[in-house]
Amino acid sequence: MGSQEQTTLATQNQLFYGTFIYPKTLTDLEYLHNTAVAVDQNGTIVAIEPDYDLSQAASTFFPRLGWAPDSVSIHSSLASHNQFFFPGFIDTHLHAPQYPNVGIFGKSTLLDWLETYTFPLEASLSDPAKARTVYNRVIRKTLSHGTTCAAYYATKDVTTTNLLADLCLRAGQRALVGRVCMDQLSPKYYRDASAADSVAATRESITYIQSIDPTGAIVRPVITPRFAPSCSAPLMAELGKLAAETGLPVQTHISENEGEIALVKEMFPAKKIGAKGDTYTHVYDTFGLLTDKTILAHGVHLSEEEVQIIKARGSKVSHCPCSNSALTSGAARVRWLLERGIEVGLGTDMSGGYSPSVLEMARQAALVSRHVAMGYRERAKLTVEEVLYLATKGGAELVGMKGKVGGFEVGMEWDAQLIGLGRDVVDEEYEGEEKEEEGNVDVFGWESWPNKVAKWLFNGDDRNTKKVWVKGRLVHERK
Numbered sequence: 001m002g003s004q005e006q007t008t009l010a011t012q013n014q015l016f017y018g019t020f021i022y023p024k025t026l027t028d029l030e031y032l033h034n035t036a037v038a039v040d041q042n043g044t045i046v047a048i049e050p051d052y053d054l055s056q057a058a059s060t061f062f063p064r065l066g067w068a069p070d071s072v073s074i075h076s077s078l079a080s081h082n083q084f085f086f087p088g089f090i091d092t093h094l095h096a097p098q099y100p101n102v103g104i105f106g107k108s109t110l111l112d113w114l115e116t117y118t119f120p121l122e123a124s125l126s127d128p129a130k131a132r133t134v135y136n137r138v139i140r141k142t143l144s145h146g147t148t149c150a151a152y153y154a155t156k157d158v159t160t161t162n163l164l165a166d167l168c169l170r171a172g173q174r175a176l177v178g179r180v181c182m183d184q185l186s187p188k189y190y191r192d193a194s195a196a197d198s199v200a201a202t203r204e205s206i207t208y209i210q211s212i213d214p215t216g217a218i219v220r221p222v223i224t225p226r227f228a229p230s231c232s233a234p235l236m237a238e239l240g241k242l243a244a245e246t247g248l249p250v251q252t253h254i255s256e257n258e259g260e261i262a263l264v265k266e267m268f269p270a271k272k273i274g275a276k277g278d279t280y281t282h283v284y285d286t287f288g289l290l291t292d293k294t295i296l297a298h299g300v301h302l303s304e305e306e307v308q309i310i311k312a313r314g315s316k317v318s319h320c321p322c323s324n325s326a327l328t329s330g331a332a333r334v335r336w337l338l339e340r341g342i343e344v345g346l347g348t349d350m351s352g353g354y355s356p357s358v359l360e361m362a363r364q365a366a367l368v369s370r371h372v373a374m375g376y377r378e379r380a381k382l383t384v385e386e387v388l389y390l391a392t393k394g395g396a397e398l399v400g401m402k403g404k405v406g407g408f409e410v411g412m413e414w415d416a417q418l419i420g421l422g423r424d425v426v427d428e429e430y431e432g433e434e435k436e437e438e439g440n441v442d443v444f445g446w447e448s449w450p451n452k453v454a455k456w457l458f459n460g461d462d463r464n465t466k467k468v469w470v471k472g473r474l475v476h477e478r479k
Contacts, residue, residue, distance in 0.1 A: 013067050014039045014414075014472060017054050018077030019084040021453060022407040023389040026338070031449050032408070037085075038065055039414040043472025048410055075418070075467075082421035082443050082452060087406050088148025088468065089358035089417075090395025093251070093297040093318040093347025095153045096164055097125045099138040101351035105326050111259060113327060115187070118351070122155045122180075123190040131160035132167070138356070139171045142348075143476040145357040146465045148415040149174035149399055151251055151295060151318070151347070153224055156180050156192060158201050162208045165219045169212055172475040174415070176399060178224030178251055179205040181239060185230045195235035199242060206248065217471065220249070220400075222295075227253035228264045228283050233273055240288025249293035249400060255280050255306070256298035257329045281306035290315045295398050297347055298323075299337065300330040307340050316343040316398045319390065321364035323352030331372050334365065334390075335380045345395035346387075358395075359460055362387040366457070384454045418467040421456060439463035 016037045024030040036057065038047040047065060054076075058069040077083035101117050125131040142150055152168075152175055154161035161179040168175035179202050183192040192198035202223065209221040223246075225231045225239050243250050255261055261280055268275070268283045275282040281302070284290050292314030299317040302310070310317070319332050337344055346361040347353075353361070369382040382390075393406035405415040422438030424445035440459040443452060456464060468476035 011041055012073050013041055013065075013071055014073045014075065015057060015061075016075050016077075016085060016414075016416075017052070018079070019449075020086075020408050021084050021449070022087050023385065023393050024407070026389045026394075027383070027385055029385050029388065029450070029453065030408075036061060037408060037414075038067075039472050041472070043414050043470075045408065045410050045412050045414060048408065077418060078420070081423055081438075083466070084419050085408070086146075086417050086419050087392040087408065088415035088470065089146045089391050090345060090399060090401075090406070091142060091147045091150040091348050091358050091361075092295055092316075092345035092395050092398045093151055093153075093320055094138075094142075094350045094353075094356075095122075096135055096138050097122045097131070097153075097155050098351035099134055099141070099356075102356070103354045104351065105354075111257070111263070113352075119187050119190050123187070125155050125160055126157040128160055128163060131155075131157075131163055135160075135164045135167050138350070139167055139173055140476075141356045143171065143173055143468055144465060144478070145359065145462045146417040146419075146468055147173070147356070147358055148417075148468060148470045148475075149395070149401070149405065151176040151178075151222065151399055153178055153180055153226075153251070156182065156190065156198075156201070158205050158208075161205050165209045165212060165221075169219050172218065172470045172473050174399075174401075174405075174470055175219050176222040176249060176251065177205075177209055177219055178222040180224050180226050181235060182226040182230035183232050183235050186226075191230075192235075195232055195238055198235055199238045202239070202242065206246065222249045222251050224250075225252045225289065227256075227260070228280065229260065229267060233268065233287070236284070236287035236289060243291055243293075244288055247293075249295065250289055250291060251295040252284070252289065252297070254284070254296040254299055255301045256324070257327070258301060261301055277305065279303060279306050281309050285309055285313065293400060295345075297349065298329065298332065300324055300332045302337075307337065307342060311341050316345065318345050318347040318349075318398060319365060320347040320349035320353060320361070321368040322355055322361055323347075323349035325364070325368065326354055327352050331368050333372055333380065334369060334382060335372070343394065343397040344390055345398040346390050357461065358391050359457065362391045363458055365390060384450075384457050388453075388457065414469055414472045416469050417465055419456065419460075419464050420466045421452060421460075421464060 020032040036049040036052040165177040206221040270278040275286040290313035294315040373380040396406035
């Protein structure tokens with residue numbers, strides 16, 4: 001296994017042929033078989049031909065596109081190995097510097113966990129050599145699981161935040177990269193000296209990230225107040241002004257844990273900050289941090305009043321089911337959010353979450369919804385189709401790429417995975433090393449495609465992710 005790191009974008013026209021599966025709507029997957037998808041040198045889908053005879057491509061399809069046959073690279077999914085193309089996953093919330101702590105929770109809840117495990121590790125990544133090792137690994141690992149775009153929290157250090165952006169750009173992984181802002185409620189060795197210093201450092205990082213990718217095609221900066229308790233009122237006010245000035249996205253946490261919510265209410269009384277209410281959401285709204293480009297991680301304990309404010313501002317929610325369970329934060333009511341018009345994506349939230357896989361988050365989202373249904377109502381359950389939508393098109397809405405990635409349609413960009421479930425199980429003689437390498441999914445040959453996809457959702461892992469492309473560029477290939 002390994003990621004192919006290239007320094008240039010794809011420069012060749014490409015034709016992808018075989019089976020394509022993607023979320024058409026929240027509730028429906030589209031299945032295209034024997035289909036040809038043409039992707040130009042810029043990584044954009046320029047034509048789709050269902051039920052196409054591939055042998056006719058050179059004489060009819062390529063000339064229509066103005067392509068010389070010898071200038072086209074052809075990639076096919078293998079029906080014999082139950083392969084299909086699927087949109088790249090979008091991780092809408094993760095902490096890159098926390099990756100070495102994945103799986104380490106201790107016995108603490110959120111606030112204690114931050115003090116014991118998170119802050120010391122993040123502070124240590126001011127060392128560029130250590131940061132490079134960690135960031136290269138998290139990028140490679142998430143790519144290997146099919147993550148074509150990630151919304152990263154870095155640390156408060158400008159140099160290594162910029163390094164994370166450099167490494168994402170080099171590896172070809174789309175990313176929102178945010179320098180973490182915090183000037184209180186964190187160790188003295190790991191906090192900004194003042195609100196002014198925090199904003200100045202954030203501006204410095206924004207300028208750098210925009211300089212290395214001026215169009216924002218691959219990497220973009222994101223304004224990142226860690227969460228309300230670690231940010232003073234003056235800092236949040238200035239970050240809100242910065243968001244209005246620059247039009248940049250914002251990412252932060254909200255209503256993750258009941259203790260955290262109580263702390264926010266205590267630290268930011270409505271009268272003191274001039275808020276119209278005393279909820280967590282009112283705090284962010286007061287300081288201009290709720291925009292139509294804001295990603296709010298968790299949202300486990302949001303009230304009806306808060307959801308209406310979030311909807312009115314056009315802000316979105318990153319559902320982090322694995323982290324919410326691991327830290328005993330609660331079970332987010334995703335169906336309830338969707339029914340109220342809130343756009344929802346999925347986040348691994350490493351290292352609160354223990355897995356780098358968005359497929360695992362889709363699986364966990366389905367399971368958590370069933371726990372919500374046990375104490376709420378039957379319709380709270382999320383389907384296979386719905387959680388895969390959240391992992392792709394839903395995530396695209398959160399990271400500002402709606403209509404650009406998350407599906408296979410003309411005009412969209414080729415952010416995709418080649419998934420392989422392995423050959424059909426025929427007899428006991430086939431069971432062995434080669435089959436084991438295919439992963440945990442067993443296909444017997446009589447399953448429908450929807451059932452194959454369900455098996456992949458609940459049993460699949462990175463062994464099924466054979467290749468990954470971003471904007472037409474091959475960024476990972478399983479060896």
